[in-house]
Amino acid sequence: MAVDIKIVEEAKRPLSMNPRKFGLWLFMATVVMLFGAWTSAYIVKRGDMGWSEIILPDLFWVNTGVILISSGTMVWAVRAARRDVAEQLKIAVGITTVLGIAFLIGQLLAFDQMVALHEHFTGGPVSHSFVYVLSGAHGLHVISGVIVLVIALVAALRGRIHRGNMDTLEMCATYWHFLGVLWLYLFVFLLLNK
Amino acid sequence: MATTDIHIHQDVHHHGDGHDHDHDHEHHGGNFWTTYIFSEDHKIIGKQFLITGIFWALLGGSLSVIFRLQLGFPDMNLEWLKPILGGWITPEGKLDPEFYLALVTMHGTIMVFFVLTAGLSGTFSNFLIPLQIGARDMASGFMNMLSYWFFFASSVLMFISLFLETGPAAGGWTVYPPLSALPQAIKGSGLGMTLWLVAMALFIVSSLLGSINYISTVINMRTRGMSFTRLPLTIWAFFFTAIIGILSFPVLFAAALLLIFDRSFGTSFYLSDIYIGGEALAHDGGSPVLFQHLFWFLGHPEVYIVLLPALGISSEIIATNSRKPIFGYKAMIGSMLFIAILSFIVWAHHMFVTGMNPFLGSIFMLLTLIIAVPSAVKIFNYVTTLWKGNIVFTPGMLFSIGLVSFFLTGGITGIFLGNSAIDIQLHDTYFVVAHFHLVMGSASFFGMLAGIYHWFPKMFGRMMNERLGQIHFWITFIGVYMVFFPMHYIGIAGFPRRYYSWTNFETFSGFADLNMLVSLAAILTLAAQFIFLFNFFYSIWRGRLAPANPWNANTLEWTTPRNPGHGNWPGEIPAVYRWPYDYSKPGAKDDFIPQTIPFSETPESNLPHETELIKLESTSGDDIIIQGGKLEGNH
Numbered sequence: 135m136a137v138d139i140k141i142v143e144e145a146k147r148p149l150s151m152n153p154r155k156f157g158l159w160l161f162m163a164t165v166v167m168l169f170g171a172w173t174s175a176y177i178v179k180r181g182d183m184g185w186s187e188i189i190l191p192d193l194f195w196v197n198t199g200v201i202l203i204s205s206g207t208m209v210w211a212v213r214a215a216r217r218d219v220a221e222q223l224k225i226a227v228g229i230t231t232v233l234g235i236a237f238l239i240g241q242l243l244a245f246d247q248m249v250a251l252h253e254h255f256t257g258g259p260v261s262h263s264f265v266y267v268l269s270g271a272h273g274l275h276v277i278s279g280v281i282v283l284v285i286a287l288v289a290a291l292r293g294r295i296h297r298g299n300m301d302t303l304e305m306c307a308t309y310w311h312f313l314g315v316l317w318l319y320l321f322v323f324l325l326l327n328k
Numbered sequence: 329m330a331t332t333d334i335h336i337h338q339d340v341h342h343h344g345d346g347h348d349h350d351h352d353h354e355h356h357g358g359n360f361w362t363t364y365i366f367s368e369d370h371k372i373i374g375k376q377f378l379i380t381g382i383f384w385a386l387l388g389g390s391l392s393v394i395f396r397l398q399l400g401f402p403d404m405n406l407e408w409l410k411p412i413l414g415g416w417i418t419p420e421g422k423l424d425p426e427f428y429l430a431l432v433t434m435h436g437t438i439m440v441f442f443v444l445t446a447g448l449s450g451t452f453s454n455f456l457i458p459l460q461i462g463a464r465d466m467a468s469g470f471m472n473m474l475s476y477w478f479f480f481a482s483s484v485l486m487f488i489s490l491f492l493e494t495g496p497a498a499g500g501w502t503v504y505p506p507l508s509a510l511p512q513a514i515k516g517s518g519l520g521m522t523l524w525l526v527a528m529a530l531f532i533v534s535s536l537l538g539s540i541n542y543i544s545t546v547i548n549m550r551t552r553g554m555s556f557t558r559l560p561l562t563i564w565a566f567f568f569t570a571i572i573g574i575l576s577f578p579v580l581f582a583a584a585l586l587l588i589f590d591r592s593f594g595t596s597f598y599l600s601d602i603y604i605g606g607e608a609l610a611h612d613g614g615s616p617v618l619f620q621h622l623f624w625f626l627g628h629p630e631v632y633i634v635l636l637p638a639l640g641i642s643s644e645i646i647a648t649n650s651r652k653p654i655f656g657y658k659a660m661i662g663s664m665l666f667i668a669i670l671s672f673i674v675w676a677h678h679m680f681v682t683g684m685n686p687f688l689g690s691i692f693m694l695l696t697l698i699i700a701v702p703s704a705v706k707i708f709n710y711v712t713t714l715w716k717g718n719i720v721f722t723p724g725m726l727f728s729i730g731l732v733s734f735f736l737t738g739g740i741t742g743i744f745l746g747n748s749a750i751d752i753q754l755h756d757t758y759f760v761v762a763h764f765h766l767v768m769g770s771a772s773f774f775g776m777l778a779g780i781y782h783w784f785p786k787m788f789g790r791m792m793n794e795r796l797g798q799i800h801f802w803i804t805f806i807g808v809y810m811v812f813f814p815m816h817y818i819g820i821a822g823f824p825r826r827y828y829s830w831t832n833f834e835t836f837s838g839f840a841d842l843n844m845l846v847s848l849a850a851i852l853t854l855a856a857q858f859i860f861l862f863n864f865f866y867s868i869w870r871g872r873l874a875p876a877n878p879w880n881a882n883t884l885e886w887t888t889p890r891n892p893g894h895g896n897w898p899g900e901i902p903a904v905y906r907w908p909y910d911y912s913k914p915g916a917k918d919d920f921i922p923q924t925i926p927f928s929e930t931p932e933s934n935l936p937h938e939t940e941l942i943k944l945e946s947t948s949g950d951d952i953i954i955q956g957g958k959l960e961g962n963h
Contacts, residue, residue, distance in 0.1 A: 143905065143926055143927060143941060143942050145551075146553055146558075148550040148551075148552070148553075150547065150548040150549065151548055152548075153467035153468070153549065154467075154547070156470070156547065156548055157467065157468065157471075157540050157544045158540075160535075160540040160544065160574055161540060164491070164536050164540075164577070164578045167574070167575050167578035167579055168578040168579070168581060168582050170579075171578065171580050171582035171625065172586075174621075175582070175586070175597075175621070175622060177616055178615075178618055179597075179618060182613075182615055186613075215942075253830055255595065256589075256593050256594035256595050257594060257610065259613055260595070260596055260597055260613045260614060263589070263595040263596070263597065267586070267589070271585075282833070
């Protein structure tokens with residue numbers, strides 16, 4: 135092998151970040167576009183003749199509270215992991231997971247309330263269908279969020295989340311806060327555009 | 329801080345120094361299944377997309393020839409197609425009119441999505457992004473593999489739908505409700521449409537997985553020195569394409585899901601006031617125009633998802649084969665960015681005649697016409713790159729120049745159609761068909777062929793036959809113009825598209841001979857593709873062995889071994905010191921300087937600001953970093 139010595143200028147290392155975290159942000163962008171499309175369609179439809187006003191189930195208020203609190207416990211979990219307090223971390227992720235499941239059950243009960251109000255997915259006015267589509271599609275994303283939470287919980291219980299290994303928890307937290315904000319957006323949107 | 333490196337290296341940049349012996353050893357011991365089928369290697373996945381895309385292109389092209397037979401020769405006896413089409417040929421030897429609509433629908437769906445989106449972006453984004461930015465593989469090889477297999481599953485469903493008794497989807501590739509929503513309306517809106525929707529949902533998942541990977545890779549996995557202003561234009565084009573995909577495909581998903589609810593669950597998002605046999609349907613309060621808004625919010629960006637990769641590929645090939653730097657590198661990037669942004673705010677020009685507010689129509693018209701500006705910038709830059717170049721007419725170059733020609737010819741008719749007033753006359757006529765087949769269909773298809781000819785040596789380590797490539801080009805180029813140019817006249821005369829036959833109206837019998845010419849040209853063009861197919865498959869196994877850098881190009885993929893293994897570079901990933909378009913630089917020894925050559929090695933050709941760069945880096949010679957012969961990995 136010919137060894138030659140050359141003096142060359144240094145090639146600068148380009149800016150880069152964790153590709154997995156970056157991928158998560160891109161995924162969230164696709165979810166934003168999905169719900170953006172539906173809420174835009176909702177506004178267009180609402181401008182048409184024959185729009186029937188919706189009555190939102192009371193449980194939506196409760197569920198909004200639940201998912202907001204769960205975002206709080208998520209923040210607690212990340213802080214605990216940064217300070218390497220394993221016990222608090224486990225409790226915080228555990229509570230967040232339970233609240234996530236509670237939110238899902240709450241949404242199902244809210245559908246029952248809507249049925250009791252004679253607001254059905256099919257057969258009625260489009261406005262009612264829209265509420266089911268928006269909250270149902272959000273619910274499906276929350277299911278994926280709960281799965282991510284369970285993965286993080288298992289990792290926390292096995293002691294694999296600590297100050298030096300935050301990626302899983304940070305990505306979990308980003309996604310969970312995103313789902314909370316998404317629900318808040320949908321709820322406020324529905325309240326303002328009954 | 330001084331950052332002068334002393335590299336003791338084993339010739340990282342060997343251009344044309346005859347590394348011809350087979351470097352084919354796999355770096356991981358995989359069996360046949362993990363190497364070729366469930367591969368996570370970006371090069372294999374790219375080839376999988378390519379082969380599947382070629383299959384679909386052949387099928388989509390054949391469908392178009394079948395319906396061209398009906399249009400060009402309405403009195404022809406098609407009995408001989410019975411072995412293939414079976415019951416779709418009526419006892420009188422005619423094409424079943426509903427099957428004609430299914431053919432048109434499937435031709436559009438297959439060509440737009442399966443060939444020019446998955447086949448083009450899937451092939452070249454996967455194959456070229458890691459090779460040209462200097463990465464070992466994609467950001468997530470697993471997601472990349474999933475992307476292909478979602479596409480494969482989608483392909484299988486769409487293919488199965490062709491063999492249903494009620495036929496595949498037949499409501500046009502835009503699947504407007506209520507036609508697509510009601511099985512009572514047309515046979516194809518039954519199970520065929522259901523399969524179409526499921527297949528497209530899988531396709532969207534595949535496309536999003538791919539796009540997330542492409543963006544993530546381009547931003548985070550570039551090699552040392554590969555700043556954004558040193559990226560080849562191909563990478564810029566794939567990057568913008570992926571961003572457009574991420575922002576627009578979810579909207580199609582939203583539209584399709586609501587259509588699924590309307591069809592299968594009984595909601596009324598798109599349906600209202602429909603009477604069948606005097607009976608009103610239960611659906612009430614929906615709006616079919618809503619679907620058009622959602623659909624075209626994807627549908628228009630989709631045009632650029634199809635076109636931008638082809639424009640990127642041709643930029644690269646035209647600069648390389650003109651032996652000149654691309655004219656206006658930053659203007660090229662800027663115009664692609666501008667096109668990408670505009671693509672999201674022009675969708676309603678597809679809907680001028682839906683009864684929209686004329687004032688809104690003029691806003692969309694204005695935005696639409698502005699697209700002519702960045703498009704013209706691109707054409708100008710192509711021509712000025714070619715101007716006074718030492719042009720090498722490789723097949724890849726011919727197809728790239730063909731692309732520029734189609735882009736111009738088809739683009740000009742876009743200015744007609746973008747006018748909301750003229751569109752009233754031209755809407756849904758063959759003028760529209762001619763327009764988009766030239767500007768988006770043929771241009772992108774030529775970009776894809778150009779890319780295959782140009783990167784075939786890197787994909788398969790062998791050369792394609794140049795003579796056959798040139799014959800393929802000339803027949804296809806002339807054939808395409810013979811197919812689509814007459815359609816402008818047919819369209820201006822008022823012939824509507826998607827009609828099975830015009831023979832019932834005396835007015836429309838005038839263009840029978842022109843339609844016959846179009847059909848003959850279509851058959852000729854399809855036949856020419858078999859020259860390509862032969863050349864492609866023959867060269868994979870029997871072609872001339874490719875040299876390391878057959879086109880004397882500057883980009884990084886040509887610094888890999890002839891058949892790059894998993895990980896692309898056997899040693900360290902080369903660093904990048906300059907932009908990719910240093911062709912025919914005054915004073916340089918060769919007419920090309922690869923990106924891996926530092927400025928300090930080319931004092932004879934450096935421009936003043938490039939010499940500055942060397943000085944900046946070596947202000948004090950105190951801490952010289954000596955790196956060993958085996959340099960540490962990139963990560």
